[in-house]
Amino acid sequence: MITAHCSLDLLGSVAALCVCDLSPAQCDVNCCCDPDCSSVDFSVFSACSVPVVTGDSQFCSQKAVIYSLNFTANPPQRVFKLVEQISPSIFCIHITNYKPALSFINPEVPDENNFDTLMKTSDGFTLNAESDISFTTKLDIPTTAKYKYGVPLQTSDSFLRFPSSLTSSLCTDNNPAAFLVNQAVRCTRKINLEQCEEIEALSMAFYSSPEILRAPDSRTKVPITVQSVLIQSLNKTLTRREDTDVLQPALVNAGHFHLCMNVVLEVKYSLTYTDRGEVTKADLSFLLGTVSSVVVPLQQKFEIHFLQENTKPVPLSGNPGYVVGLPLAAGFRPHKTGALPCRLVAQKVKNLLWGQGFPDYVAPFGNSQAQDVLDWVPIHFITQSFNRKHSVLQDSCQLPGALVIEVKWTKYGSLLNPQAKIVNVTANLISSSFPEASSGNERTILISTAVTFVDVSAPAEAGFRAPPAINARLPFNFFFPFV
Template sequence: PSETRTASPARPRSGPAPVTDVTKLCVCDLLVEQCDVNCCCDPDCSAAEFSLFTTCSVPVVTGDSRLCSQKAAVYSLDVEENPPEMIFKLIDQVNPSVFCIHATNYKQALSFSSPEMPTSENFDQLLKQFGSAAFSAGPHSWDMNTDTQNPSENETYRYEYGVPIQTVDGFLRLPSPVVSSWCSNANPAGFLVNQVTKCTRSVSVKNCGDIPAVSMLFYINSSILAVSKCHEFVFQVNITVQSIAVQSPNGTRTLLSGGDVLRLPEIVEGLCINIVFGVSYHITYTEAGEIIEAAAAFVLGTINEEALSIQQSFEISFTQANTEPVPLSGNPGYVIGLPLRAGYRPQGYPFPVEITTNKVSQLTLLQSTSSQDCLAAQGARTPILFGYNMVSGCTLRITAAIKCQPLAQTLLDLLKGQSFPEYVASFGNSQAQDVLDWVPIINLHLSEQVRISNTFQSSCQIPVSLEIEVKWTKYGSLVNPQARIVNVTATITTTTLKRLPSGRERTIPVMSSVVFTDVSSPAVPGYKAWPTINVKLPFDFFFPFV
């Protein structure tokens, strides 16, 4: 199972006592070794001098008014006594502000200290202490307080954005480069923070089995805590292996069928196989901020004796349970370089549009191959990116034995793909329920042009090109215009192919293209019209002249 519910003890952390002692703090003590008038907290004042005071100039002494809870020294005079006496009380003062500070127990944070300059002698020590992406600034004297009472059972704990994902032995590691391009394993993965990192790892064939960071076990041997480690019992979620892909020396990858089998590095005929080249974590969480599932996809490779280092890539993504993630291409307008968002009209339109997230079903274009063979290019598609005009094509060799109708259908599927969308989102963040935000794709080809006789008795109409024109305009303010799609047209061009004699061949080019046209009206400065005075005069105003 992907989730293991195991109790793990977690004790709350408490800091030492506050640094400031309010009983020794006196802001009105200005004279050295002399009693200040009406300064009740002055230690230089005697009882006889207190009897001459009329009031306490500073009745309450506190350390920092921004603290949530702190000790306060209260000074007052008992005028009923003869002579008057000073009364001292130490009370707990509570700050009602929601932005108060819980505790100031780190003495070094109360003042700015001069940083230690790196030298040739202390560089290795400083790199070890501060070289990672995250390090602890707390004093080593902090300890776990076992006498603290357990929190309330009704109090809930959850992960918040950016909080490091905790595991049984620390936190979820996402290696990244720090000072140089070399990998550092001290980078924690933050909750809901999608990250992609690449770094270099030093390896060798002789000791590849002794390097933990190149083994799959290094990334899945620790269980993730389902919630933040703040109470006594914490559920654990095991990291499962989602898939394993093997990368060849030329860069091609092959997905293994038994993807859940642990493959450890080993030396075979002078080569070290099953080296981790990449790890992709996928975390599933609930609306309450609890992690319920964690999976990892690995890319394994092989190194030879000449290899001194490898480049590793790491990625982490998050998905909320019971939801379907839909990638956006802008907010709100389209961003240049992001794919066009497409969808279909489901049954019951004009209800919400069905947005496609499958790369095969998106608005795509035929991808050119090195062989330029149309039959070999079937299935190779590239997404249409906003603002990028593209042209691709291939060549088709036709013989006399080829039938017309299957050839025409094959070319149509080659140009438009297996599932051509019906709608395109006008904005990069258009939602499925906003029906008016979706622009229908206008198809300018006739079905009769491709559905004719299935023989070459006279001639054959076959599609040879697909031209997609996307018209967009600048929407909104002139200071920050947003790209909005207003029209999409897909035009299929057919050509007549006459019957070929037996034994003859013909080669025809097949092309597809997309062009983006800016139809925005030019910005023209406008001025407000002069005000008009609508005055009604009496009918005899100009009498007797008119």
């Protein structure tokens, strides 16, 4: 126990706390921990309004400061005792290894000095907006996942591999097959002929064993069916196998030469999909051959095509010449211009600026819950139009040119540990007038999107007390007979 008769020194973080110090640079009455109070102020104190100041109550052992007044001294003095308190709870913190966890993280405001550093450390983020409260089970919710153009096709273990050449002519097996992207590639593979039986990329099973997911993250699997297998001999003759059994590469010794049979030379995928973005069927065709040491390195060809379900290809009347009795292929070329009406262009540009699912509210804090709707900040939408000199013409067109988003935030909470809070968001869509171009002429329109964060925090002001006011009523005839 420590007893001292002096002003507050830096005896620790607890001694620096003062919850009754509400007036900066001014002594608060009966606030014994206020460092602005002097002995003259203590002479008019009646007692300490906050006699005990403690630290974090979650610790098993914590420091506490006990304040009192010594009126026998002349002038009166403040007395404080720094003591150690033991928490009676069995669930308490004995020691903390990470002291910053006891307080909030101070927001770092970007400026010209730390902007580059913040950009390097920012790796992006994702925010899950799903509520913790669910009124229906996941089994009752219909799945809306579907493949979109360019999305890798998922399999039961990873994704459908489509070998291709990237930086060189060598085959890379980690390239994923993309939905609705028809491809035909050739690449070279360096192999050791004596180890051809161990190389997976030379086997049929490497391409036919995966099972494609019907939709992303779906439990329904679509097996890959082998439709045809062609065998190519050393003299380039082709033979179609009657069965579609999966063959394994086999190494054969032919005198002084080594031959590897049943090696995959060509792979052709044919995937059937629906208009809902689901894969319903997967067919596969192989061209196998015999490889000798003369043709090493090996060249392989891979193709993938997508066919929509319940659609028929355009019938041909011959390949390439006409066949007697088949109809003549004919068609017409529609006469149209590349010009678009102003209203359609304006809507397209507006959709491009807003994006998909532009929100109506913004969370004030980073941990705001979706259930607390009233705490969220609504977005204010503003539309502005800037007219140019030629806008007086009747053939001018109003097109959106910029979307400016302004986010106002403030520092919220304690002065020692303030937190960033969003208080206002404004989305301003700015349009300009453009003269409508004549047929055959093109015009380039530059659109932009800008986001500005404005700090609207007000500096802390001293909360001086209002001077006392006299609330007294005089009699009705007090100034009689003068008034």
